[in-house]
Amino acid sequence: MAKRMIIGDIMMEGEGMEWRNWWEAILELVFPGGNLCPFCGQNEIQGQDGVICTTCLKGVLSLKDTIPTCPRCGHFYAAIDCTNCLEWDNSLRKVLGVVPYEGVYRELIHNLKYSGRQELSKPLGYLLGETVKKSGLLGKVHLIIPVPLHPSRHKERGYNQSEWLAREAARVLHLPLDxxxxxxxxxxxxxxxxxxxxxxxxxxxxFRLRDNSKVLGRNILLVDDIMTTGSTLLACAHTLAEGGAGKIYGVVWAAGGTKART
Ligand SMILES: [Zn+2]
Ligand SMILES: [Zn+2]
Incomplete structure (x- = not known):
């Protein structure tokens, strides 16, 4: 998988999805049995979820045991008194981050976001879902909403990577997606x-709500790819709160880290 990803990225820079699928199919023939974990590139993926090896799954879900993380905004490498969420108001109750924005975690979200590698939304979205389950937030939310892209950005990129992630997370959590x-x-x-x-x-x-009937009185889980200060999620939360939503939470793939930026 690691070899395939590197070759694929070099060859397919700027090309469309059809070319990438075609190239993947050829590489599958050249490097058979490439069902390797996208995180370590070494272990075979097993189990019914089939998106990440058991070692990496354990590793990702226990990151918060070793890296200081803010319980409010989810920032990794947070100080005891986190300054990132100091000015957040109560419209955004809590944000969970899955990983810090560094190393292979950063590389994977870049491949998804900038190279349109939609297949990566499966392992990443799965881990978003597992992180929500582990946090105890699952029983508190009714509806998942991805952070929307501006229509012209959406058109230019051809997809909304946060929507890809949200769709997978919704599937794992058995929650509706809006x-x-x-x-x-x-x-x-x-x-x-x-x-x-x-x-x-x-x-x-x-942001604007064009219809508030689905969010009215519902607790919302916002999904985004990368969070730096949280200003995007906070603006979404304000819009939803004004539209009559209940409690608003967030989950993001990467939250803070050594080289955080959006
Ligand atoms: Zn692995
Ligand atoms: Zn914080």
Whole structure:
């Protein structure tokens, strides 16, 4: 799998999905039995879920036992008094992060987000779901909503990677998914290089509920790929709260880390 991924990425830079599928099929013939774990690239994937090896599954789910993590915003490498979520209001109750934004975890989400490797949403979404189960949040939420992309960004990219992740997480958690009610109305500047306050200001008012009937009185679990300060999730939470949603939580693939950025 590791060999296939590297070759695939070099050869398929900028190409469409059909080419990638075709290339994957050829590589499958050249490197048979490539059902290897995408995290370690070494162990065969086993079990009914078939998305990650048991060693890596254990490793990912026990990251919070060894890395200090903020119980409110999910930031890895957080100080005891986390400054990231200091100014969050109560509309966003809690965010869970699956992994820190570094190493293979960063590489995998980049492959999903920028190279359109949708198949990676299976292991990543599965781990989002398992993280929610482990946290005890599952019994508290009714509906999953992915962070929407602006329509022009969606058109340009061809997909919303957060929706891919949310779909898998919803499947694992047996919860309904709503990718329609909330839309991204304003095209925001890239957040990179902006400070905390600027990010909050940049994102506020970016989202709108076009229909609140599904979210009314429901507890929501927002899903996103990477969280830096949380300004995007916070803006979503404000929109949902104003629309009459119940308690709002979030789960993201990567939260903070040594080289955090969006
Ligand atoms: Zn593995
Ligand atoms: Zn925090």
């Amino acid at each position: 990718g329609q009610s909330m839309i991204r109305e304003h095209f925001t500047k890239p957040q990179t290089g902006l400070g905390r306050q600027e990010r909050l200001k940049n994102m506020e008012g970016a």
